Amino acid sequence: VITASELVDEVGMDAFTMRLLAERLHTSTATLYRHVSGKEELMVLVVDRLLGDQELADDTPPSPKKDWRATAREAALRFHGSLSRHPHVLPLLVAQVPIGPSALALRERTVAALVECGFSARGAARAYTALAHYVIGFAVQQHAPGAPGPADAAALGAYYRALDPERYPLTVAAADDLTAVPLEDEFREGLDFILDGIDRAAELRAA
Amino acid sequence: VITASELVDEVGMDAFTMRLLAERLHTSTATLYRHVSGKEELMVLVVDRLLGDQELADDTPPSPKKDWRATAREAALRFHGSLSRHPHVLPLLVAQVPIGPSALALRERTVAALVECGFSARGAARAYTALAHYVIGFAVQQHAPGAPGPADAAALGAYYRALDPERYPLTVAAADDLTAVPLEDEFREGLDFILDGIDRAAELRAA
DNA sequence: ACCTGAACACCGTTCAAGT
DNA sequence: ACCTGAACACCGTTCAAGT
Numbered sequence: 129v130i131t132a133s134e135l136v137d138e139v140g141m142d143a144f145t146m147r148l149l150a151e152r153l154h155t156s157t158a159t160l161y162r163h164v165s166g167k168e169e170l171m172v173l174v175v176d177r178l179l180g181d182q183e184l185a186d187d188t189p190p191s192p193k194k195d196w197r198a199t200a201r202e203a204a205l206r207f208h209g210s211l212s213r214h215p216h217v218l219p220l221l222v223a224q225v226p227i228g229p230s231a232l233a234l235r236e237r238t239v240a241a242l243v244e245c246g247f248s249a250r251g252a253a254r255a256y257t258a259l260a261h262y263v264i265g266f267a268v269q270q271h272a273p274g275a276p277g278p279a280d281a282a283a284l285g286a287y288y289r290a291l292d293p294e295r296y297p298l299t300v301a302a303a304d305d306l307t308a309v310p311l312e313d314e315f316r317e318g319l320d321f322i323l324d325g326i327d328r329a330a331e332l333r334a335a
Numbered sequence: 336v337i338t339a340s341e342l343v344d345e346v347g348m349d350a351f352t353m354r355l356l357a358e359r360l361h362t363s364t365a366t367l368y369r370h371v372s373g374k375e376e377l378m379v380l381v382v383d384r385l386l387g388d389q390e391l392a393d394d395t396p397p398s399p400k401k402d403w404r405a406t407a408r409e410a411a412l413r414f415h416g417s418l419s420r421h422p423h424v425l426p427l428l429v430a431q432v433p434i435g436p437s438a439l440a441l442r443e444r445t446v447a448a449l450v451e452c453g454f455s456a457r458g459a460a461r462a463y464t465a466l467a468h469y470v471i472g473f474a475v476q477q478h479a480p481g482a483p484g485p486a487d488a489a490a491l492g493a494y495y496r497a498l499d500p501e502r503y504p505l506t507v508a509a510a511d512d513l514t515a516v517p518l519e520d521e522f523r524e525g526l527d528f529i530l531d532g533i534d535r536a537a538e539l540r541a542a
Numbered sequence: 543a544c545c546t547g548a549a550c551a552c553c554g555t556t557c558a559a560g561t
Numbered sequence: 562a563c564c565t566g567a568a569c570a571c572c573g574t575t576c577a578a579g580t
Contacts, residue, residue, distance in 0.1 A: 146573060156546050158575075167573065222429060222479045227494070232503050239505045253509045254516075258525040265472015272429045287434070296439050298446045302460045309461075318465040324535045325528025353554060363565050365556075374554065 129173045133217070136174060140216045140273070175220050176228030182210035196245035196333070197323055200259060203238050204319055207263050215271035222268055235260070251332030262322055270311045281307045336380045340424070343381060347423045347480070382427050383435030389417035403452030403540070404530055407466060410445045411526055414470050422478035429475055442467070458539030469529055477518045488514045 131152055136144050146167060150157040164170045211218060235256055242252035269275065276284050288296075288303035299306070309317075326332060338359055343351050353374060357364040371377045418425060442463055449459035476482065483491050495503075495510035506513070516524075533539060 145571090147571095157573080158546055159544090161574070162544080219426075219429065222426065222475045224479065224481050225476075225483060227491075232498065232506055236503045236506055239509070243505065249505060249509050250512045252505075253512045254524070257513070257521060258528055261473055261476055261521070261525060262469060265476055266468055268429045268475065269432075269468055269472055272431065274431050276432060284434075291439065296443045298450065298456060298460075299439055299443055302446070302456050305457045305460045306464070314461075314464060314468070317461065318468060318529065321465055321532025321536070322525070322528045324532035325530070328531045328535075329528070352552090354552095364554080365565055366563085368555070369563080 129170070129177055132170055133174045133177050133214075136216050137214055141219055142273075171220050172224055172228065174217060175224060175226055176230045178210070178214050178217050178230075179226060179228065179234055180230035181214075182207060182230075182234060194245055196242060196247065197327065199241050199245055200255065200326070201319065201323060203241065204259050204263050205316075207234075207260070208267055208315060211263070211267040212271060218268050218271050219273075221264055245333075247333050255326050255332055258322060258326070259319075262318065266315050266318065270315065275311075276307075278310055281310075336377070336384055339377055340381050340384050340421075343423050344421055348426055349480075378427050379431055379435065381424060382431060382433055383437045385417070385421050385424050385437075386433060386435065386441055387437035388421075389414060389437075389441060401452055403449060403454065404534065406448050406452055407462065407533070408526065408530060410448065411466050411470050412523075414441075414467070415474055415522060418470070418474040419478060425475050425478050426480075428471055452540075454540050462533050462539055465529060465533070466526075469525065473522050473525065477522065482518075483514075485517055488517075 132144075132149055135149055135152060139148070146157045146160055150160055153160075160170075164173070211221075239249075239252045239256050242255060243249060247255065285303050285307040288299050288306060291300050293300045339351075339356055342356055342359060346355070353364050353367055357367055360367075367377075371380070418428075446456075446459045446463050449462060450456060454462065492510050492514040495506050495513060498507055500507045
């Protein structure tokens with residue numbers, strides 16, 4: 129599983145091959161099927177390893193205490209960061225619902241932190257679900273193969289500006305606004321929107 | 336492209352094959368490559384067709400007027416609905432950044448509606464981006480192959496309840512809260528969080 | 543008991559050969 | 562000029578045959 133994870137990180141999902149993995153392990157493909165039922169199960173294990181990786185960054189103290197917003201924000205940013213560190217694994221996250229041990233531990237830990245900040249168990253679970261969906265959904269789009277990196281922003285802006293202003297007046301006019309903001313900042317902005325929304329839903333925090 | 340879209344809807348991404356498409360069109364695979372450079376380009380066209388489909392539902396009047404929240408909510412729900420109608424196409428949406436004509440037209444239309452409600456051009460673009468990322472990201476996870484449908488909720492709840500309460504106390508305790516809420520409602524809840532956040536960010540609406 | 547070369551049934555894509 | 566059967570170089574997976 130470790131070697132498979134490294135290989136996916138290196139060469140990407142499309143180029144990852146059972147034959148390549150066998151070669152790296154100095155064995156044959158047939159032997160792989162002694163340890164794993166197939167490629168699909170292997171990918172489930174790779175995803176859970178990524179989510180476990182996330183957990184390791186937990187040596188920092190869980191924030192000043194009691195401030196749920198800082199706690200939630202920090203957890204979301206850390207989650208987003210660890211997903212971003214393995215962009216090639218991300219497509220796998222939407223091909224399966226992560227319920228491996230690492231995914232469970234991550235949620236358990238985060239929900240517990242929210243409860244400590246005064247959320248009800250139910251409210252913390254709801255807030256976590258909303259945040260997790262957002263973080264995963266955004267990361268997947270941000271790091272999709274062919275997504276515009278910072279280097280492509282200029283090209284995308286030029287593409288927008290070259291459009292027919294009759295048909296797409298607002299896109300042409302706002303070409304800069306649509307491309308100048310790095311996706312990283314857009315993630316933070318959307319995250320703050322959600323945190324604001326959770327903040328307003330005060331009933332989630334009633335014990 | 337139409338036949339390819341239908342085929343993907345029918346059999347899913349994995350089972351969709353250039354050979355299958357050729358057969359359905361009563362021709363050979365080699366002929367397909369006269370009209371399209373390869374499978375990748377074909378999938379881009381299929382995605383744009385899905386986004387175009389969304390646009391057709393526009394015969395309903397654009398809401399009572401001036402109420403940006405209802406307008407944005409309606410647009411997001413409609414977008415989500417049309418994505419949900421083609422679950423098998425969704426994985427393609429994260430393998431590419433949709434900038435085809437239909438994607439552009441959809442954004443243009445929605446941003447224009449927000450501007451009419453009093454948003455600045457810049458604010459409308461930012462709000463649209465945040466909402467579009469959320470809708471796409473959620474839909475992709477909701478309809479991922481292997482995602483738990485309403486029928487699987489009970490099984491997932493049982494799985495959570497059967498976990499070791501020592502390691503995952505909150506997950507075991509909140510098993511019902513985590514599975515009883517249909518993903519459809521969870522989508523709406525998260526959407527309202529974001530709308531609340533946009534609402535609070537009043538500067539987006541300053542002309 | 544464990545491992546593997548070789549095969550099987552596919553896939554996307556290409557191209558010489560037909561009409 | 563357009564179409565296609567057959568091939569090429571792959572892929573995930575399996576299994577008889579070796580050690």
